Amino acid sequence: MTPLIAGNWKMNGLLASARTLAETIAAKVAGATRAIPEVALCPPAALVHAVGQVIEQQAKGGQTVALGAQDCHPKEKGAHTGDTSAWLLKDMGCRYVIVGHSERRADHGETDATVQSKAAAAHAAGLIPIVCVGETEAERDRGETEAVIARQVAGSLPAAATAANTVIAYEPVWAIGTGRTPTVPEIAAVHTQIRALFAQRHGAADGLRILYGGSVKGSNAAEVLAAKGVNGALVGGASLDPVDFWRIIEACPMSPGGAP
Numbered sequence: 241m242t243p244l245i246a247g248n249w250k251m252n253g254l255l256a257s258a259r260t261l262a263e264t265i266a267a268k269v270a271g272a273t274r275a276i277p278e279v280a281l282c283p284p285a286a287l288v289h290a291v292g293q294v295i296e297q298q299a300k301g302g303q304t305v306a307l308g309a310q311d312c313h314p315k316e317k318g319a320h321t322g323d324t325s326a327w328l329l330k331d332m333g334c335r336y337v338i339v340g341h342s343e344r345r346a347d348h349g350e351t352d353a354t355v356q357s358k359a360a361a362a363h364a365a366g367l368i369p370i371v372c373v374g375e376t377e378a379e380r381d382r383g384e385t386e387a388v389i390a391r392q393v394a395g396s397l398p399a400a401a402t403a404a405n406t407v408i409a410y411e412p413v414w415a416i417g418t419g420r421t422p423t424v425p426e427i428a429a430v431h432t433q434i435r436a437l438f439a440q441r442h443g444a445a446d447g448l449r450i451l452y453g454g455s456v457k458g459s460n461a462a463e464v465l466a467a468k469g470v471n472g473a474l475v476g477g478a479s480l481d482p483v484d485f486w487r488i489i490e491a492c493p494m495s496p497g498g499a500p
């Protein structure tokens with residue numbers, strides 16, 4: 241399985257800065273002199289098309305960057321002001337769409353059922369959903385991490401999810417944008433749990449990519465990405481800095497981590 245490093249730009253960037261950032265990353269990826277993970281960029285919806293064009297222009301024979309988005313609507317089309325369909329994202333060249341990010345669960349009241357319907361739309365449109373799960377700090381403190389993850393994984397994944405058509409991202413809410421990360425054994429424990437849950441409901445999970453997200457930076461990437469069961473990262477803040485994002489890409493082991 242090829243690991244995946246995905247940059248979630250969140251609500252950052254304007255047209256010019258997005259183009260420059262995408263150009264820089266795409267050129268580095270195309271010029272890589274050794275095997276590197278798959279790299280995806282997930283700009284804000286209004287910048288997806290422009291970033292897709294930059295990626296296309298930069299694809300000169302080397303490895304190309306994949307395009308992703310940060311959300312989609314469950315429906316194909318219709319009267320849903322301000323929303324973006326998975327089909328439009330596919331049409332604009334996306335391969336991935338993040339669904340169920342904790343910021344959307346919190347800011348837009350998205351439930352597991354909403355997330356599941358968005359992931360199903362992504363599948364129907366031919367996209368790979370990156371389905372996010374993760375506990376809050378209060379839930380972790382109460383010892384509820386395992387229960388929360390079990391509930392979110394069961395509720396957020398469509399029945400048709402397979403290791404090939406779906407990516408899961410474990411993003412502890414308290415680690416997002418805080419500079420704090422779980423310990424390597426804590427990350428490994430949740431990834432092992434997610435893989436087991438997936439195997440129970442969806443069959444073979446060996447090839448399933450489970451990303452870790454939450455304060456991944458160049459300085460901690462090697463440690464976090466070597467944790468057992470981690471197959472890449474979903475990166476927020478550090479993905480806006482091409483130098484730090486590249487450090488993360490370079491730090492990613494090409495085979496799954498073996499640390500306990």
Ligand code: 13P
Nearest residue numbers: 248416417454455476477
């Ligand atoms: P940070 O890397 O900024 O902590 O954000 C993580 C995240 O939410 C990625 O989706």
